[in-house]
Amino acid sequence: MNITKENIDALNAVVTVNIEKEDYNDKVDKILEDYKKTANIPGFRKGHVPMGLVKKQYGKAVLVDEVNKILQENLNKYLVEEKLDILGNPLPRMQEEFDWDAETFSFEFELGLAPTFEVNLKKNEITQYTIVADDKMIDGQVENIRKQYGKLISQDEVTAESEVTGIFTNEEKEIENNVTFGLDKIKGKANLGKFVGAKVGDTITLKTKGLFNDDHDLMNFLKVAHDDVHDLDIEVSFKINEANTRELAELNQELFDKLFGEGNVSTLEEVKAKIKEDAERQFVQQSDQRLLNDVTEELIENTEFDLPANFLKKWIQSAGEQELTVEQAEEEYTKSEKGLRYQLIQDRLIKENEVQVQFEDLKEFAKQMIKVQMAQFGQMNPSDQELEDIAARILGNEEEVRRLTDQLLSQKLLELFKEKANLKKKEVTYENFVKEVYGDSH
Known part of the structure; x- marks a missing residue:
């Protein structure tokens, strides 16, 4: 041999x-x-x-x-x-x-x-967002709570403050969808004028273009695909089946106890502080995900190395259950090249920084996720034994272990990026975060 x-x-x-x-x-x-x-x-x-x-x-x-x-x-x-x-x-x-x-x-x-290359986390500056809940957002949340817990008062005639329930239809596009929405979502005086003064049982005709303040509402209200909503310009009928107005709930102790548990909150200021705290905790997940995406893109774009492209295309051709043509393999390689590049960069970062996922880390991570999920169903204080038992069942499933390992690895890489990447910290409101990161049309 x-x-x-x-x-x-x-x-x-x-x-x-x-x-x-x-x-x-x-x-x-x-x-x-x-x-x-x-x-x-x-x-x-x-x-x-x-x-x-x-x-x-x-x-x-x-x-x-x-x-x-x-x-x-x-x-x-x-x-x-x-x-x-x-x-x-x-x-x-x-x-x-x-x-x-x-x-x-x-x-x-x-x-x-595999190529040899260096990974430079300090090469270019990347924005790390801290999203804050501003007064406008908090006041809006208070208003939503008051509406949600307020009384619904039936109307015969629609007013500008109404919430209407009815059916959108368009035969050609096969639209027939029952919805409820507030008229504050309608864009422009001309569209609003068609609703105000209409009676329950009336059918009104509307143009979809410029109907709502946010085009994405068309997806939900008409059940139209995301790719179609921005250019959708058709006529739809809307039959008004109900019109209601809401009498806002009083901001009193009874409402506070419903929202936050008995005796935990007793003033409007405390309610606002709680809303701010809860919102900003959720915003951390969004800003962290954005940072992870931005650092990933930065590393892919600015870590230069060659790949054995011809070899990989030949390997892709024969690696699956069915052999691909040269053209199909070329297409698959083009689609997967970016992912392969990041996989190599990630492997290098893991090796150089000794990032490890130990079984005990994985078990603890699983238990924390279980706690969060149980809290959503009102189980606030599960025992350690309960968490251990559920975690053991989850970690006995190979697919779940793989999924949790990937999530924990992402978390550890995020911690590494926060520690070692060239970050510029920026505080923004949620509204400005969405505009800056996704553009006005998001």
């Missing part, structure tokens, strides 16, 4: 595995001996079949099988021992005149090698 490697360039190599007769002969002979004892061949008693006949019938198949086993085992061992950082799997080179009747066999494999 002899294995050698020839480097074609920095990203491509060929490994040659030479297998001699002494590497496989004893194993092949032993298997054929076993076959001889058990073979059922007409004209011969069991165990008395001549070895020549056994070899003729089974020899080639046993030889091929054993040589392939030796080949795979030793190739894998070689890659591990040589610490070769490869992409994809070794690709066997086809040999047109391969002779299984020879005693010595030579196999060649193409390798795609």
Whole structure:
């Protein structure tokens, strides 16, 4: 057995595995001996079949099988021992005149090698947002709470303050959707004028273009696909089935107790402080996700290295259940290149910064997630034993372990970015965060 490697360039190599007769002969002979004892061949008693006949019938198949086993085992061992950082799997080179009747066999494999590169987290400045709940937002939340817990008063005629329930229809686009919304969502005096003064039971005709303050409301109210809403310009009918106005709930202790538990809050100022605290806790998740996305994009764009592209396209061609055409493999490579680049960058960051996900970390992470989920269903104080039992069930599922590991790894990388990346901190309201990050049309 002899294995050698020839480097074609920095990203491509060929490994040659030479297998001699002494590497496989004893194993092949032993298997054929076993076959001889058990073979059922007409004209011969069991165990008395001549070895020549056994070899003729089974020899080639046993030889091929054993040589392939030796080949795979030793190739894998070689890659591990040589610490070769490869992409994809070794690709066997086809040999047109391969002779299984020879005693010595030579196999060649193409390798795609991972590139060497440096990751610089300090290269460019990245904005780290701190999102704050401003007075406008908090007052809006107080107003929403008062509406939510207020009384619904039925009306015969629609007013500017009404909340209407009815059915949007358009035969051509197959729209028929029952909705409820406040008229504060309607854009422009002309559209509002069609509603105000209308009676319950009336049907009004509206143009979808510029109907709502936010075009995305069309998705929910008409059940139209996201890609269609911005250019949607059709006529729809709206039959008014109900009109209601809301008498706002009083800001009193009864309402405070409903919202935050008995005796926990007793003034409007405390309510606003609680709303601010809850909102900003949720905003942290959004700003963290944005930071993770921005650092990821920055690293992909500005960490330069080449990939063994031709090798990877050939590997993609043959890696799936069905072989792809050259064009399909090219398309798949183009789609996956960015993800592969980030995977290599992430692996380098993990290695250089010794980022690890230990089982105890994973269990603790799972327990914290379970606590949050249970709290959403009103179970505020689960026992340690309950959390342990549920975590054990979750961690017994391989797919869940993989999913949680990915989430925890992202969290650890986020902590690394906060510590080591070149960050510029910026405090913004949620409204300005959405405008700045997603644009006005979000």
